[in-house]
Amino acid sequence: MTFHPAQTWHSSFKDIQPNPNSPFNNATPQILDIPLNPLEIHYREICGMLKYIQDNTRQVTKDKKKYSRELQVALMRLDVGGGEGRDGKGRLRKVVVLRKIVRSHQDYKKNLMLCEGELWRKENELKRILKLHVRENGNADYYEGRNWWFVAGEEESDDEDDEDEDDEDEVEGTDGMELECWSEEDEDLEMEMEG
Numbered sequence: 001m002t003f004h005p006a007q008t009w010h011s012s013f014k015d016i017q018p019n020p021n022s023p024f025n026n027a028t029p030q031i032l033d034i035p036l037n038p039l040e041i042h043y044r045e046i047c048g049m050l051k052y053i054q055d056n057t058r059q060v061t062k063d064k065k066k067y068s069r070e071l072q073v074a075l076m077r078l079d080v081g082g083g084e085g086r087d088g089k090g091r092l093r094k095v096v097v098l099r100k101i102v103r104s105h106q107d108y109k110k111n112l113m114l115c116e117g118e119l120w121r122k123e124n125e126l127k128r129i130l131k132l133h134v135r136e137n138g139n140a141d142y143y144e145g146r147n148w149w150f151v152a153g154e155e156e157s158d159d160e161d162d163e164d165e166d167d168e169d170e171v172e173g174t175d176g177m178e179l180e181c182w183s184e185e186d187e188d189l190e191m192e193m194e195g
Contacts, residue, residue: 039126039129039130039133040130042126043123043126043127043130043150046119046122046123046126046150047123047150049115049119050116050119050120050123050150051150053112053115053116053119054116056112057109057112057113057116060105060108060109060112061109063105064102064105064106064109067098067101067102067105068102070098071095071098071099071102074091074094074095074098075095077091078091078092078095123150127149130143131143
């Protein structure tokens with residue numbers, strides 16, 4: 001007695017093709033993976049830089065707020081305790097260091113904003129060029145609906161922006177502040193810390 005394999009009545013999965021006569025024909029359109037041209041690649045790079053700068057600016061602003069508050073506390077402690085003696089010199093050192101940190105955060109934020117302005121200019125220019133190219137090719141809606149264009153990250157609430165302006169005023173007010181207990185020794189100490 002020999003064993004015969006049962007006949008399969010269905011085709012393999014590799015051979016299954018959609019039935020064009022089927023009333024349930026809802027074939028999904030294929031997504032074409034079109035390689036990016038050099039302008040599109042450059043646009044994406046600029047968008048990445050803009051995102052990086054926005055994230056960095058947000059972080060620097062948070063850090064500056066934190067250090068500004070620490071500076072205010074240190075100035076109050078210095079006013080109360082004075083700058084004489086061992087503890088006084090420590091308080092003076094802390095004020096000097098915090099002022100430098102806050103100033104460096106301000107400078108860094110200012111430079112980030114300059115870079116951001118330049119990148120926005122380039123982004124707008126490239127956007128205009130890319131739209132012009134697709135319009136010339138007769139496909140004006142090519143980029144629409146593809147979430148192609150860069151959208152700026154949502155900024156924090158307006159209240160927090162107002163706080164930023166207040167912090168900047170307070171910190172700028174402390175830059176020219178004269179300390180009663182400041183002496184030549186303290187200036188020498190500051191020079192040593194810088195070096």
